[in-house]
Amino acid sequence: MGKVKCVNCGEMNPDILTNCRRCGATLPNRFGALQVKICPKCSRSNPAGRSTCLYCGTPLV
């Protein structure tokens, strides 16, 4: 578990939070990027749990 610094107030928040516990600003949550996979072939977003693209069947990395 890491820490995410609020860009608004500078509070260090646990990175499981999506909003700052001090001021409520949206945090740059690194897990947000992991919730989708972008297909390398068709560039559409797939749920992170997918191993192949929902749309074209290309294997996702």
Ligand SMILES: [Zn+2]
């Ligand atoms: Zn804040």
Ligand SMILES: [Zn+2]
């Ligand atoms: Zn695709």
